[in-house]
Amino acid sequence: xxxxxxxxxxxxxxxxxxxxxxxxxxxxxxxxxxxxxxxxxxxxxxxxxxxxxxxxxxxxxxxxxxxxxxxxxxxxxxxxxxxxxxxxxxxxxxxxxxxxxxxxxxxxxxxxxxxxxxxxxxxxxxxxxxxxxxxxxxxxxxxxxxxxxxxxxxxxxxxxxxxxxxxxxxxxxxxxxxxxxxxxxxxxxxxxxxxxxxxxx
Amino acid sequence: xxxxxxxxxxxxxxxxxxxxxxxxxxxxxxxxxxxxxxxxxxxxxxxxxxxxxxxxxxxxxxxxxxxxxxxxxxxxxxxxxxxxxxxxxxxxxxxxxxxxxxxxxxxxxxxxxxxxxxxxxxxxxxxxxxxxxxxxxxxxxxxxxxxxxxxxxxxxxxxxxxxxxxxxxxxxxxxxxxxxxxxxxxxxxxxxxxxxxxxxxxxxxxxxxxxxxxxxxxxxxxxxxxxxxxxxxxxxxxxxxxxx
Ligand SMILES: Cc1cc2nc3c(=O)[nH]c(=O)nc-3n(C[C@H](O)[C@H](O)[C@H](O)COP(=O)(O)OP(=O)(O)OC[C@H]3O[C@@H](n4cnc5c(N)ncnc54)[C@H](O)[C@@H]3O)c2cc1C
Numbered sequence: 144x145x146x147x148x149x150x151x152x153x154x155x156x157x158x159x160x161x162x163x164x165x166x167x168x169x170x171x172x173x174x175x176x177x178x179x180x181x182x183x184x185x186x187x188x189x190x191x192x193x194x195x196x197x198x199x200x201x202x203x204x205x206x207x208x209x210x211x212x213x214x215x216x217x218x219x220x221x222x223x224x225x226x227x228x229x230x231x232x233x234x235x236x237x238x239x240x241x242x243x244x245x246x247x248x249x250x251x252x253x254x255x256x257x258x259x260x261x262x263x264x265x266x267x268x269x270x271x272x273x274x275x276x277x278x279x280x281x282x283x284x285x286x287x288x289x290x291x292x293x294x295x296x297x298x299x300x301x302x303x304x305x306x307x308x309x310x311x312x313x314x315x316x317x318x319x320x321x322x323x324x325x326x327x328x329x330x331x332x333x334x335x336x337x338x339x340x341x342x343x344x
Numbered sequence: 345x346x347x348x349x350x351x352x353x354x355x356x357x358x359x360x361x362x363x364x365x366x367x368x369x370x371x372x373x374x375x376x377x378x379x380x381x382x383x384x385x386x387x388x389x390x391x392x393x394x395x396x397x398x399x400x401x402x403x404x405x406x407x408x409x410x411x412x413x414x415x416x417x418x419x420x421x422x423x424x425x426x427x428x429x430x431x432x433x434x435x436x437x438x439x440x441x442x443x444x445x446x447x448x449x450x451x452x453x454x455x456x457x458x459x460x461x462x463x464x465x466x467x468x469x470x471x472x473x474x475x476x477x478x479x480x481x482x483x484x485x486x487x488x489x490x491x492x493x494x495x496x497x498x499x500x501x502x503x504x505x506x507x508x509x510x511x512x513x514x515x516x517x518x519x520x521x522x523x524x525x526x527x528x529x530x531x532x533x534x535x536x537x538x539x540x541x542x543x544x545x546x547x548x549x550x551x552x553x554x555x556x557x558x559x560x561x562x563x564x565x566x567x568x569x570x571x572x573x574x575x576x577x578x579x580x581x582x583x584x585x586x587x588x
Contacts, residue, residue: 144355144392144440144442145392145393145394146390146391146392146393146439146440146441146442147434147439147440148430148434148435148439149391149392149393149399149430149434150393150394151391151393151397151398151399151426152399152426164398165390165398165400167399167426173561173585173587174561174565174585175585176583176585177450177451177582177583178568178578178579178581178582178583179568179569179571179572179578179581179583180565180568180569181578182572223402224400224401224402259578260579289561289565323450324449324450326449327448327449327450328447328448328449341447
């Protein structure tokens with residue numbers, strides 16, 4: 144249905160094939176989180192890889208920073224409708240993380256955990272093959288706490304709530320377990336190109 | 345329980361438009377299928393141009409869940425804002441606008457969740473909190489509720505008159521601050537929402553079950569940090585950030 148009197152702001156024709164449906168571009172980097180920004184100290188920071196309830200490997204901040212670093216520049220898309228082009232991240236790819244742990248994915252499902260008890264589910268296939276990383280730097284700098292630092296998950300091809308801020312672990316699960324927002328009506332997968340914002344989309 | 349989101353877009357009719365503050369207008373909608381919602385949830389709005397171009401934004405529901413037949417959104421005009429200035433400049437009573445919802449399942453409260461609850465809103469961040477306050481009043485609840493609001497000047501304080509009236513019940517308490525003028529009346533303080541102010545509010549309500557904080561990103565960040573400094577545990581603080 145066309146809205147009476149609405150013509151829309153100037154479109155950027157060259158960028159349109161980059162912009163998923165219902166999104167608009169912003170030059171800022173808006174902040175969205177469900178509570179206060181947690182206070183995470185690098186001395187006590189730990190990253191834990193689990194299979195089911197069982198921890199299989201844990202890294203300190205220093206150990207984590209010695210893992211191979213990968214850089215990516217990607218567009219990101221937030222379910223609250225903004226997209227930001229060409230965001231530059233550096234971090235440890237999930238491939239490198241599993242290689243360091245000597246682990247082959249034991250199940251196809253992963254639940255990411257954060258310091259603020261946030262969780263979100265991402266299929267392993269969407270993390271493997273260079274598609275996902277634990278990012279430590281944004282635009283050449285350590286990631287601000289507001290944007291998820293010291294470390295956040297980065298899965299840029301899914302809506303950005305999947306890129307868990309303040310991430311402190313990945314857990315392989317026996318089935319696809321809904322995370323924080325997925326339990327509250329958001330989509331289990333969250334593909335911006337198919338506009339999978341809410342369950343049922 | 346939080347109602348599950350309604351995926352379908354509905355064509356809502358604009359039943360009334362009110363000027364609430366110099367920068368904020370209230371839009372009352374009637375929907376073919378009135379949404380069952382919980383206070384704090386939002387609706388998505390979709391505007392479509394003749395060539396198919398779309399703009400979507402989220403707006404919190406200001407009205408009480410007890411009145412699903414008339415959904416009120418309160419929209420602040422942002423200079424050059426694509427959707428907010430369209431609402432302010434173009435939308436008229438009788439227009440049809442596409443909405444879907446209710447959406448959002450974390451920044452929500454109903455009297456069944458218990459209290460006391462502390463609500464802190466900056467500018468248009470008062471909108472979802474007002475739905476909670478109206479719900480609380482509609483249910484004649486005895487749960488203690490304190491609302492702390494701040495805006496530039498007294499006329500920018502959203503729903504101030506209604507909040508003042510509701511204070512009369514003795515259960516709801518209003519603490520309002522203006523940041524850019526001297527306080528005009530005895531019940532308005534001037535200055536920002538700062539540590540001493542929040543300390544005083546927490547002295548009067550020492551153990552809030554949930555603290556809801558809503559507004560621009562800098563506002564929410566500052567207030568949430570102050571609350572942590574004052575010893576409120578992170579798990580009790582829920583935030584909604586409108587942007588900026
Ligand atoms: C869950 C949720 C609930 C919300 N609830 C409310 C609510 O109850 N009330 C409310 O008023 N808002 C609410 N918001 C914010 C709302 O969704 C919109 O973000 C807001 O109305 C701005 O949209 P816009 O299209 O007017 O501005 P946009 O066009 O998106 O612009 C955003 C900002 O960028 C600036 N800008 C625009 N164009 C340009 C340009 N070309 N160059 C540089 N800068 C530019 C604008 O001045 C503006 O400040 C909510 C947001 C969320 C996520």
